[in-house]
Every structure is written in C-alpha cells, then in structure tokens.
Amino acid sequence: MSDTSKIYKQIQTAITIHRRDFRIAVFGPIIYIMSTISITIGIVIIRNYLSYIESNGLYPMPDLFSFPYRWVIILTGVYLAFSAVVAIARERESGAMELLFYGPVDNVSYVIGKYSAQLTVYCLLIILYLVCFFIISNIAGVQIPASFFMMMLLSLFTGAYLISVGVFVSTISKSVRSATLVFLTLIASTLLIQASQAWLSNVAPESDYYNPVLLLQQLLGWVQVVLTWLSPFSYLNYGVNEMLRGNMIAFLRVLGLSFVFCMTFIVSSIIGLKIRGVRQ
Template sequence: MNERGISLSTHSTKILTRREFLSALYGWGFYVAIFISFLVSSLILRNFLQGIREDNIFISSYPLNFPLFVSMVIISLYLVIVSAVSISREKEQGTLEVLFYGPVSSSSFLLGKYFTDMLLYLIIAGFFSVYFFGVSLITNLGFTVALGKAIFVSIFIASCVISFGLFISSLTGKVRSSIVWLIGILIGFLVIWFFQNMFRGIPSEALSSWLIYVQRTLNVIYYFVNWVSPFSYLSRGMESIGVGSMRPFLLNILYSVVYTVVFLTASIYILKAKGVRA
C-alpha cells in the first residue's frame, strides 16, 4: 500500500470510529449496561458489608476487586455482543457493501470497529473509577493501588473481548447467526470450564475407566479454551493482581496484546475471504 493509500485508510478508520462511537454514546444501551454492572456490584458489596457482623472484623487486601471483576464480566458480555453483531449487521443491511465501494478496506473497517469499542471501554473504565471511588467514600472500603491496577489491566482484557466478538462477527453473515454462534460458544466455554472443574476435584481412583478418558479429554480441551476464551484472560488478569507479583501481571498484559493482534488479523483475513455480502 502506498502512502496515499495508508493515509486514506487511516482517515476512513477515523471517520468510522467517530461515527460508531458517537452513535453508541448517544444510545441508552451503553449506559444501561454500566448501570446493570454497578447494580450487581452494589448488591455484592452490600452483602459483603453485611457479612462483617456487628462487633466483628474482616481481613482483606482487596475488597473491591471482586465487585470490579463481576462488573467486568457484565461489561464484557455487553462488549462481546456489541462487537459480534457490529459487522454482521452492516453486512445484513448492505451498508458494508456500500462502504467498500469507497476508500474503506477490510482492515480500516475492522480497526474502526475495534477502536470504537475500545474508546467506549475507556469511558467505562472512567465510570468504574468514579463508581469505586464513590463506594470507597460511602463504605470506607479502601480504593487501593491494586484496584487501580485492576482497572488498568481491564483495558487489555476488554481488548481481548472486543477482538473475540469481532472475530465471531466476521465469521457470520447475519445478526441472528452472530448472536446464536456467540451464545453457543460462550455456553460451550462455560460447560467445559464447569465440567473440567468438577472432574479436577475427583481423583482418578474414584472414576471409572471411561470417565478417566473424559477427564483427560476435558483437560486437553480446557487447555485450549484457556487460551481462546477472553473470559479466561479476565480471570487470569484478576488473579495476577491478587498474587501481588509483577511478572504474572505484565505477562497477562502481553498475552492480551498478542490475543488481540491474532484475532484482529484473523478477522481481517476472514472478512476479505468471505466478502461483504451476508
């Protein structure tokens, strides 16, 4: 691509980002998703505070990290659905075909979508900071450095979630199929995680031979799911803060960046290969 081509591509990415970003910002869905995540966090925090019985103590390093984790899960679900339907909706409505007659390429289009969602997440991260600071003032639960780190690492996890959603969207042609695939895959991840955890607690001696086979197969599948599911990055990111060591924290950020690059690149190639029609 020549210099003019790159400049055009960058320009179209910027325009797409701006258009999508403002559209999301002026809609209610964005605020409702944050509201729901905060409502659930408030419920957890209320239970936590009521768990400190009268005339009693509770020892914790990061009491606000778990509510943040739950908020992140809800916001990730919102982001992954928004990303997953974004391309297929444009395909279904035919706007993608129109766009691609202009100076819009697969990469500029996808990057536009990615940056839009990332900008939205940065605003969400701002909301998180304000909310948890407010929680700290109201309840006296400490707004710790670890919480700041958790909010920072959540930006990279959001990046994984968004690129995963875009990847699903690039694979499908219609909004309905995007959502069905997404829900199917997420339920699949959940089922594998659930059964792997269930089997992990049972020693091989207590299992029949074919259940041992199932256990081993699940372990192998889980190993791969652990690298593919964006929610694994979320739980690992939160764990890395709890561990208190910088190495897993930085490693998780690095893995998230690699994950984003791999999934965005794959999405661009799939979009190119499958074309713009639904």
C-alpha cells in the same frame, strides 16, 4: 496512489467510521442500561461482602473489590463484543457494508474503525466504573488498594481481546443470526466450562474406578488447560489472582498474551473480511 497516501486515507476513513459508531453507542440508551445493571450487580456483591464481614467481625480483605469488579467488567466486555458482532453482521445483511465499500472504505479501515469505536466506549466505561467504585469505597469506609488499579489495567487488555473476538466472528459470519449464535455459544460454553470445572473441583469422587465425577473432572481439567491459554475470562481471573499473590511476572505475561491475541484476531478479521467479502 502511493503507500503513504493510501495509509493516510485508510486512517481518515477508520476515524470516520469510529466517530459514527461511537456516536451511535453513546447516544443510545442500551449502553446506559447495561452499565447500570453491571454496577448494580457489583454493588450487591460488595454489600454482601460487607454484611458478612460485619456479622463475623472481620477486617475487610485487601481484594474486597476484586470479585465484584471482575463481574462488572466481564458483563461490559461481553456486551460491547456482542454489539460489534451485531453491528457488523447487520450491515452486511442489509447491504450497507457493500455500499460503504463502493466508496473509500476497505477491509482495513472498516475493521479498525469498528473495533476502535467499541474499545473507546469500553475505556470510558472503565473510567466510569472507577468513579463508581471510589464512591462506594467512601460510603463503605473501605480504602481501594493499589492492586485495584493493576486489575483495571489488566481488564483493559482482556476487554480489548474479547472485543476483537467479537469483531472476528462477525466478519466471517454470513448473517446476524449465525454471528449471534456462534458468539453467544462461544461465550456461554466458555463461562459454563469454567464454572463447571470450579464446581466439580470441590466434589470428592467416591472411587478412583469408573467414577463419572472423576471422569468429568479430568475432561474439564483438560479443557480448562486449553481455555487458560485462549479465553480472555481465564486471562482476567488468572492475571488478577497472580497479581494479588505478588507474581508480577505472570501478570505481565498475561498482559502480553492478551495483546498478542488481540492483534491476531484484528489481523484475522481484516483477512477474513477480505476473503469472506462484503455481500451476504
């Protein structure tokens, strides 16, 4: 078989896997429950912002929708990445993956098909959230700034990066339980470290000598430096903040790094699946 025909066969197989997983996601109820919960959280945050603005007589700030949208998109990205983790690990554990690999499926078409299905759902949800935020802005009488669309572009790249991490974890994991544990631990620890670092930065140490608060601030600060270069959540927050400051060079750098890490994890997933194998 020539390289051209092999690539064509891989593309066809990946499209078939993509269609199957996309159909399962779209016709399942969980995706709608998750999106409803996410947009509800965003509405609650916006409502609290508007209540504060109304009570204090302040004009709505240009980044009114920035923080709520970030929460909405983080919840969505985590859910879809977790869906990829469970789907791939479950197929290996049940033996379905091994059965697929007896046919035309190989590690390249399998990973690309699984990943592209979740990414397609993610893109459609971004469009849905855009419509919802437009409706909310019209009801609230607040215009959506141009920066919101730049933030949507950034969320597409960081979400793609996050989903690729989920695919990678599942391809190298032994079972659904281990894949779930690794992924949730990774996500929870990342978010917890970022939240703890932000909280401790507002706590003033009483002394520079043998102070536990100062020590924790330094330790979490070092960890935060690492996460700044690795975490898709850090990329999202940093990219949005720099974009709102007008630093488009930093914004474009975040887009580029998100894309590079996304491709790195996809290639690593393909290699990891080949090394790990399809059997439990």
